[in-house]
Amino acid sequence: MEPFDVHIEKLSRYLNDVKRKRQFREIRCPTGSAELLEDLPVFVGNLEKANLILKEDTAVELGNPSVASCAFLLWTPNLSLVRDGVINLIGPDIQEAIGESLPFAQVLVVGGAEIKAQHHLLLEQHHVISNKIEGYMVRAAPQRQRMWTRVSKEAVEKGLTFEVLGRALMAIYKSELPVIEATEVIFITSSKEDVKGLESIAADVHRIKDKALSSKFIVKDDGSYECTSEYADCTECPEQDICDEIRDIIRLRRKRRVASNSSK
Amino acid sequence: MQESLKSNNLNGRLIAMCGKGGVGKTALTALMIKILVSSGNHLKLLAIDADPAMGLPIALGVDIKKTMGAVRDEIIRTARTTKDERKIELADMLDYMVFEALTELDGYSLIAMGRSEAGGCYCPVNDLLRSAIEELSKGFDIVIIDGEAGLEQIHRNVMRNIDTLIAITDKSARGLQVVDTIKKMAMSGKVIRCSRMGMVINRIRAEEKEQAIKSAREIDIEILGCIPEDDNIAQNDFIGKPILDIEDTSPSIAAVKDIVVKLDVLPSSA
Numbered sequence: 001m002e003p004f005d006v007h008i009e010k011l012s013r014y015l016n017d018v019k020r021k022r023q024f025r026e027i028r029c030p031t032g033s034a035e036l037l038e039d040l041p042v043f044v045g046n047l048e049k050a051n052l053i054l055k056e057d058t059a060v061e062l063g064n065p066s067v068a069s070c071a072f073l074l075w076t077p078n079l080s081l082v083r084d085g086v087i088n089l090i091g092p093d094i095q096e097a098i099g100e101s102l103p104f105a106q107v108l109v110v111g112g113a114e115i116k117a118q119h120h121l122l123l124e125q126h127h128v129i130s131n132k133i134e135g136y137m138v139r140a141a142p143q144r145q146r147m148w149t150r151v152s153k154e155a156v157e158k159g160l161t162f163e164v165l166g167r168a169l170m171a172i173y174k175s176e177l178p179v180i181e182a183t184e185v186i187f188i189t190s191s192k193e194d195v196k197g198l199e200s201i202a203a204d205v206h207r208i209k210d211k212a213l214s215s216k217f218i219v220k221d222d223g224s225y226e227c228t229s230e231y232a233d234c235t236e237c238p239e240q241d242i243c244d245e246i247r248d249i250i251r252l253r254r255k256r257r258v259a260s261n262s263s264k
Numbered sequence: 265m266q267e268s269l270k271s272n273n274l275n276g277r278l279i280a281m282c283g284k285g286g287v288g289k290t291a292l293t294a295l296m297i298k299i300l301v302s303s304g305n306h307l308k309l310l311a312i313d314a315d316p317a318m319g320l321p322i323a324l325g326v327d328i329k330k331t332m333g334a335v336r337d338e339i340i341r342t343a344r345t346t347k348d349e350r351k352i353e354l355a356d357m358l359d360y361m362v363f364e365a366l367t368e369l370d371g372y373s374l375i376a377m378g379r380s381e382a383g384g385c386y387c388p389v390n391d392l393l394r395s396a397i398e399e400l401s402k403g404f405d406i407v408i409i410d411g412e413a414g415l416e417q418i419h420r421n422v423m424r425n426i427d428t429l430i431a432i433t434d435k436s437a438r439g440l441q442v443v444d445t446i447k448k449m450a451m452s453g454k455v456i457r458c459s460r461m462g463m464v465i466n467r468i469r470a471e472e473k474e475q476a477i478k479s480a481r482e483i484d485i486e487i488l489g490c491i492p493e494d495d496n497i498a499q500n501d502f503i504g505k506p507i508l509d510i511e512d513t514s515p516s517i518a519a520v521k522d523i524v525v526k527l528d529v530l531p532s533s534a
Binding site: 049050052054055056065121124125139140141142143144146148 | 400
């Protein structure tokens, strides 16, 4: 699994294009996790009770399945591709959309010299910050790259904005995953079309992840199989049992073929 | 007897309806929702239709877009193609799908279990969905489950521990027999655990009330109330109008209000 450098560049080109047409804000935040969490108006950490925010308690809804949502994560060991501590907001902020149900995209770009392919799922799991921010309910479908969230009226009164969400998200990543050195967040709420414009990158990420997570065999012209897994050594591969089984089947088939040829 | 029905693992105010088919479980559930919503207490109320026939949404006049049966099918489909490493994604996705199946209405929310196309037992899937429903229920003040005749459907797919089990019957001997069977099942604690069990006698004419109560007492469970025959419910049923829309002056409303008071679920009477 290659780092997502190409996709980060593609994302950057896409954002530059959308930024020109829409309301855009770039919020520069500190880069240390302690500084990021300083003076946040809502609690960030493990909440005792699961966030359940029903419609009547909702100030703003983001990414309802009937509107549109897109959420994914890109990582790279190349730190020059990540603008550490930057939150990009395209579209209205939470306080500007009270009572509305907005389309929503959340993209996280993380960098760290030591990030490897096997970190991908772990990195993605932290993308779903459910039950970690007071007054912010997250329901995510990572396999569909969908994220549906609600901000409570109480949290809005306390001052929850995308800056707060972005800071919390970056702080959670940096404090819980030491392999992360830089984080950049992108939020899009401007339109369904702008959110859907990210789907091709999201689909690419999903496809690459799928490929990396399944030990892929390519059938070569001579009928033999070639493993395309990124593991240099089969003993490290979680699919080794399956491969061993397949090798046994291949061996049995070869034996049978040899036996039938010699009987001719 | 109440002692033998005690459970050590109960939270919140979870109420489940059961009883013979056609005795009025769904009507009582709908009326309780109507009363609780109009009580002005702003309680977070969740109604769960555990009957695959999905009569409750009709009684409430609600259109259900996604059932838990559809969620179950999606889980099975996804699990077939999901590798071990990605189970966590499926776990996250479950809450997303359950929330998709939650219909939020004025004053209450509704989940319909519906039917699953996938068939099969898939006990672990049921366990998974049950845990998601139990987790969701924790966010609500009151949960009312409209069940099938027996307790198996609730036990298998919805919840294993409830606070109050309401067995509903009409004046028929068969209805009472079913209540007696349910009582025995509940007392065994094997099918479902509840801390309180009560009976409601439905569609009773004034002159029949005394005799019905006398027969019901033989089963030896608390009688929570008697609901009179209500032409307004029958009329709404007949013309396909939601039961929820019956007039507040309807005779059944007063009777169900008394039952709600006895259940002690409203903050003013807590």
